[in-house]
Amino acid sequence: DQQVKQNSPSLSVQEGRISILNCDYTNSMFDYFLWYKKYPAEGPTFLISISSIKDKNEDGRFTVFLNKSAKHLSLHIVPSQPGDSAVYFCAASARYSGAGSYQLTFGKGTKLSVIP
Amino acid sequence: GAGVSQSPSNKVTEKGKDVELRCDPISGHTALYWYRQSLGQGLEFLIYFQGNSAPDKSGLPSDRFSAERTGGSVSTLTIQRTQQEDSAVYLCASSLAITGRGTDTQYFGPGTRLTVL
Numbered sequence: 001d002q003q004v005k006q007n008s009p010s011l012s013v014q015e016g017r018i019s020i021l022n023c024d025y026t027n028s029m030f031d032y033f034l035w036y037k038k039y040p041a042e043g044p045t046f047l048i049s050i051s052s053i054k055d056k057n058e059d060g061r062f063t064v065f066l067n068k069s070a071k072h073l074s075l076h077i078v079p080s081q082p083g084d085s086a087v088y089f090c091a092a093s094a095r096y097s098g099a100g101s102y103q104l105t106f107g108k109g110t111k112l113s114v115i116p
Numbered sequence: 117g118a119g120v121s122q123s124p125s126n127k128v129t130e131k132g133k134d135v136e137l138r139c140d141p142i143s144g145h146t147a148l149y150w151y152r153q154s155l156g157q158g159l160e161f162l163i164y165f166q167g168n169s170a171p172d173k174s175g176l177p178s179d180r181f182s183a184e185r186t187g188g189s190v191s192t193l194t195i196q197r198t199q200q201e202d203s204a205v206y207l208c209a210s211s212l213a214i215t216g217r218g219t220d221t222q223y224f225g226p227g228t229r230l231t232v233l
Contacts, residue, residue, distance in 0.1 A: 032219055043207055043224030089158060095219060106158035
């Protein structure tokens, strides 16, 4: 049973336009969400996070939106740059689940290609 | 400063052989995690070490998998009698255990790609 779902395996966007990556989750205990970015042959690197007490968090060109009622979050990148081309993973944790609250549950990832 | 390092970067082994994968966390990080990513899948949690506490082994898929962390630093993940379904990228991460929860940013190594023939 996949608790974090990224239904789009890939996305292509023109340079300068907005990239929107989507993520859905099923576990209502999740209350902290993260996006990681991964280049080939490298480990994932932390990009941005959001707590369930917020509905938006912004960091430069990257904004994460959280819709708790829909159990949906999205990552917006604007403007998109060729260097943003990578696999993006959505992850979630349940901070107050006691043991295991440090565990991150990851989606399968979305491969973003930004076309120059 | 140095990030998380893992060795080897690639490992090809025959079914039934044992393998050891190594992780050097960021200096000063007391928390260490192992994940694996099978083809087309997300990262799957395997095991968690925090300081001198007993590790959380709840993610290990079978008793063929074990891990240890010596001196609170370097960790070794051992897979005995490897099977073809063990083929995956094995990723190690470390973090400062500020909260001991998912809010502690995890820094990942480049991974070890294991191929079992």
